[in-house]
Amino acid sequence: MEGIFARRRALVIGGTGGIGRAVALGLAARGADLTIHGGHSAERLESALAEARGKAAAGARIGGFLFPVTAPVNKAAETILARTAELSGTGTPDILVLAWGPFHRSPLQETKPEKWYFLAENNFIFPGILISTLIGDMIIRKWGRILLFGGTNTEAIRGFSTTAAYSAAKTALGVLAKSAAKSAGSAGVTCNVVCPGLTDTEYTGEKEQAYHRGKNPGGKGLSPEDIAALALNLLESPVVNGAVIPLDGGVSV
């Protein structure tokens, strides 16, 4: 039986590690042609590609590349889409998953201007530019899926004592998703945001994992696969659109 995403071209930005990797592998298993983008680690890229190829449908195109996103992020977006086009053949992606989203913790009064720029550019402007660039083709094709990742507890407007810049940018993704849904929902394009709780990944150090154990029900971090299961359901659904969904075990940080 053909996978649900057979002949769909998927791009996962930040798909070589953590939550993005788990989503990328799920897309491969569902038959998508897949481009996996990563930041720095050739080892992680090769490992993700090998596992994706093991799950992929016969004949599916699976490729990937590394490109660390730096300012100006419009140029980074251009480069990533050009490299994706080289690998995947003609046409822009039908499915965009944007997992890369840098975190930073500092009290408001200690957050330097360069951190404000860095967090806003990577967590809000970069996704906005990618959506504006890709959504027109999705509308023309009358099918598209966009999935973004918020931060923990950023499904609503809240105050944060040590993550204001990161969380403000992540909260704004809800406006992007609802705007994309409003602009393109009638053309079969969906855009949703998953707001993960405290999730243990290969990037999480022992100190963070201990924090997660202290906060999360069950005494451990969520797994990337827990988050990917919801993400993949949203990508499969033609009717969930403009949703901002927490998956955090009810934890308040």
Ligand SMILES: NC(=O)c1ccc[n+]([C@@H]2O[C@H](COP(=O)([O-])OP(=O)(O)OC[C@H]3O[C@@H](n4cnc5c(N)ncnc54)[C@H](OP(=O)(O)O)[C@@H]3O)[C@@H](O)[C@H]2O)c1
């Ligand atoms: N983990 C959590 O507890 C948690 C909680 C709430 C929200 N989130 C959100 O969920 C999403 C996924 O988070 P995550 O923790 O799995 O991983 P992440 O650190 O946001 O992303 C890891 C991916 O991004 C790539 N990457 C690293 N630096 C990059 C750069 N400068 N430019 C482009 N790509 C780069 C990594 O590749 P390399 O390994 O090759 O560098 C890897 O593919 C993020 O948006 C995050 O904000 C995470």
